[in-house]
Amino acid sequence: MIKLCAFDFDSTLMDGETIDILAKAYNVGDAVKSITDKAMNGELDFFESLLKRVALLRGMPLLQVKKCCENLPLMNGAIELCEYLKSQNIKVIVFSGGFHEGIDLTQRKLHFDFGFANFLHHKDGFLTGKVGGEIMFNNSKGVILQRLKKFLNLNTDEIMCVGDGANDISMFDECGLKIAFCAKAILKTHADICIDKKDLKEIIKVIK
Secondary structure, eight states: OOOEEEEETBTTTBSSOHHHHHHHHTTOHHHHHHHHHHHHTTSSOHHHHHHHHHHTTTTOBHHHHHHHHHTOOBOTTHHHHHHHHHHTTOEEEEEEEEEHHHHHHHHHHHOOSEEEEEEEEEETTEEEEEEEESOOSTTHHHHHHHHHHHHHTOOGGGEEEEEOSGGGHHHHTTOSEEEEESOOHHHHTTOSEEEOSSOTHHHHHHHO
């Protein structure tokens, strides 16, 4: 019986990559997106890619960041899936290699229980190009999930997860039911179920 569901955020619960959206607004979109694509395909170390991408946002006004994050597009079916999981008394947590600036605002819409992400460092109203937080490395999601399992006294088979990229592999390794959603090839090899239709309601069909 599933008691906890862990989601990736970017390109899973949210339709897009937060950092790509910020970069496009700040006119450094192409440079950042090429690094994002390599990281999600497992061609580039996540930590190194994160530092490189955030450095390109240096000088971006914090107000512009907040405006972008207020308008992040939810993935089709995100609201319905989260509502269904909650109706089944399944706790919902979110792991994001992106930023609290994005997931914290989205939490108000999806009402998930808890979120882990990174923080964009800012000073005097502008981004410094530095970043820190909870999901800085390839294995961060798995490490936190290990700790949560002990803290909540959950078995592996009581946890499901949904993700799309290479930095979700460590999370998949800690879960009993692994769902790859519109995922990169590298993650599909670790999944129990692969869903390629861009609609999270498809997940409700496979877990009922």
